[in-house]
Amino acid sequence: MKNATDKKPDLSAQIAQAIRDAIVEGRMIVDERLPSEAELAEQFDVSRPTVREALKRLAAQSLIRTQRGAFGGAFVNRLSYEEAYGQQITTSTLLLSMNAVSFETACEARYALERACAPLAATRRTPDHLATMRAEIHRQSQPGLSDESFCASDVAFHRALVDAADNPVLSYQLAGAVEAMQPLMNMITFTARSRGEIVGIHTRIADALEAHQAARVDEALRALEAYTLILGQNVMAERARKTP
Amino acid sequence: MKNATDKKPDLSAQIAQAIRDAIVEGRMIVDERLPSEAELAEQFDVSRPTVREALKRLAAQSLIRTQRGAFGGAFVNRLSYEEAYGQQITTSTLLLSMNAVSFETACEARYALERACAPLAATRRTPDHLATMRAEIHRQSQPGLSDESFCASDVAFHRALVDAADNPVLSYQLAGAVEAMQPLMNMITFTARSRGEIVGIHTRIADALEAHQAARVDEALRALEAYTLILGQNVMAERARKTP
DNA sequence: GACCTTTAATTGTCTGACATTCATAGATCA
DNA sequence: TGATCTATGAATGTCAGACAATTAAAGGTC
Numbered sequence: 368m369k370n371a372t373d374k375k376p377d378l379s380a381q382i383a384q385a386i387r388d389a390i391v392e393g394r395m396i397v398d399e400r401l402p403s404e405a406e407l408a409e410q411f412d413v414s415r416p417t418v419r420e421a422l423k424r425l426a427a428q429s430l431i432r433t434q435r436g437a438f439g440g441a442f443v444n445r446l447s448y449e450e451a452y453g454q455q456i457t458t459s460t461l462l463l464s465m466n467a468v469s470f471e472t473a474c475e476a477r478y479a480l481e482r483a484c485a486p487l488a489a490t491r492r493t494p495d496h497l498a499t500m501r502a503e504i505h506r507q508s509q510p511g512l513s514d515e516s517f518c519a520s521d522v523a524f525h526r527a528l529v530d531a532a533d534n535p536v537l538s539y540q541l542a543g544a545v546e547a548m549q550p551l552m553n554m555i556t557f558t559a560r561s562r563g564e565i566v567g568i569h570t571r572i573a574d575a576l577e578a579h580q581a582a583r584v585d586e587a588l589r590a591l592e593a594y595t596l597i598l599g600q601n602v603m604a605e606r607a608r609k610t611p
Numbered sequence: 612m613k614n615a616t617d618k619k620p621d622l623s624a625q626i627a628q629a630i631r632d633a634i635v636e637g638r639m640i641v642d643e644r645l646p647s648e649a650e651l652a653e654q655f656d657v658s659r660p661t662v663r664e665a666l667k668r669l670a671a672q673s674l675i676r677t678q679r680g681a682f683g684g685a686f687v688n689r690l691s692y693e694e695a696y697g698q699q700i701t702t703s704t705l706l707l708s709m710n711a712v713s714f715e716t717a718c719e720a721r722y723a724l725e726r727a728c729a730p731l732a733a734t735r736r737t738p739d740h741l742a743t744m745r746a747e748i749h750r751q752s753q754p755g756l757s758d759e760s761f762c763a764s765d766v767a768f769h770r771a772l773v774d775a776a777d778n779p780v781l782s783y784q785l786a787g788a789v790e791a792m793q794p795l796m797n798m799i800t801f802t803a804r805s806r807g808e809i810v811g812i813h814t815r816i817a818d819a820l821e822a823h824q825a826a827r828v829d830e831a832l833r834a835l836e837a838y839t840l841i842l843g844q845n846v847m848a849e850r851a852r853k854t855p
Numbered sequence: 856g857a858c859c860t861t862t863a864a865t866t867g868t869c870t871g872a873c874a875t876t877c878a879t880a881g882a883t884c885a
Numbered sequence: 886t887g888a889t890c891t892a893t894g895a896a897t898g899t900c901a902g903a904c905a906a907t908t909a910a911a912g913g914t915c
């Protein structure tokens with residue numbers, strides 16, 4: 368009889384897990400070179416293609432990087448914030464698109480997290496952050512802008528807000544929440560009127576940050592959440608009407 | 612001359628990216644079967660091992676699952692919250708351990724995010740959540756508990772707090788932040804006195820949630836952050852003293 | 856001393872084969 | 886008929902061996 372403990376994952380998965388454990392538990396340190404594929408094959412008593420499949424699994428998680436040529440090989444990779452962002456964003460985006468997460472739920476999560484940054488951002492924002500935000504606000508006011516570009520600019524604005532909190536861990540966590548919303552936001556058709564409304568709130572946020580007034584930032588974010596929610600619900604209602 | 616646009620990633624990486632795009636952009640839907648490895652090899656004009664390496668990359672990100680036997684193959688996987696948690700946690704943990712993130716930064720991020728859940732949790736907490744939290748508080752009060760078990764219980768308590776916000780997207784995002792802190796927390800030796808202090812604050816949090824008082828939850832979380840920070844700094848100071 | 860060439864190690868890729876798994880279809884038997 | 890057993894074939898999993906491409910370092914040439 369087969370029970371749950373009988374599970375026999377692929378050899379390549381087992382080997383990947385063994386190496387992953389070694390890395391996570393600190394038995395292999397950053398930039399340390401793994402044995403060559405041939406050596407690993409011998410150690411684990413499998414063929415080279417199997418080892419390679421294991422290494423590709425790890426490479427997909429940015430746990431290792433490989434280098435060809437003499438003195439090349441696979442090295443434990445220092446997971447950079449950039450790489451982590453990327454992973455975070457694809458995972459979050461797929462999670463949202465595949466699990467029928469409602470617009471309301473995603474919106475609520477995103478703005479709750481963003482408000483968590485507000486007090487820190489109000490304290491630590493630099494002129495640089497403010498300049499970025501003002502520039503994005505200006506772009507958002509251009510009349511000829513496509514909906515897609517408007518959304519992209521919106522994301523850039525909010526990333527600047529998050530980055531203003533000057534906490535890389537927060538930025539990393541928030542990247543997923545903000546970017547994953549984009550596909551949902553892209554479904555919205557922004558009228559001139561709604562764009563004006565959003566630009567207005569963005570300006571309030573930038574002003575409040577400039578004045579170091581955390582409470583006003585919080586307030587503006589709540590207004591933006593409420594307004595975004597209405598826009599999203601209109602889209603959903605429209606959709607439901609078309610495909611009953 | 613080679614410039615940045617000349618980059619030629621591995622064939623397996625290219626193929627993985629092509630399939631990943633198809634999934635992310637919705638051209639392949641959940642549970643849809645990919646062509647067989649032999650067919651993919653023909654389509655992309657590469658050998659089967661190369662295709663397999665690409666598929667393993669995708670499997671490592673939980674984007675596909677494979678099934679052996681007749682009518683088996685690779686299928687687009689519905690990314691579950693469980694799988695996403697797992698990825699999130701390993702990535703966050705590695706990010707923190709590999710990038711010399713200070714205790715202060717990690718702590719600040721974690722509690723900022725957790726406070727973001729507080730208002731929602733205060734509104735939506737169920738008796739179930741409260742029961743879990745009380746149970747963990749009780750466990751934390753046991754005298755014989757090891758530091759590791761105390762930490763594990765601490766994590767369980769905070770997960771219950773996060774889950775009480777009843778927003779799966781928030782839970783997912785927070786899982787990384789809370790769990791990734793554990794290796795850092797594990798370095799702390801909890802004295803009977805500090806445990807008592809923490810249990811006290813946990814009790815305040817549970818009480819405030821029970822009374823639906825968001826402001827008091829927020830306040831208790833701030834107290835907990837301040838206290839955790841002190842404990843962490845003591846550890847760091849001790850360490851610095853030992854290895855000057 | 857600067858530049859070129861060889862060399863060896865290592866990853867990337869291909870070919871072909873065999874092992875293993877498993878749903879279905881067909882064969883067997885009560 | 887109906888149930889059970891047994892091929893069958895399609896697919897993934899694994900292996901072995903080979904060659905191509907890349908690259909750092911050693912050695913040779915001017």
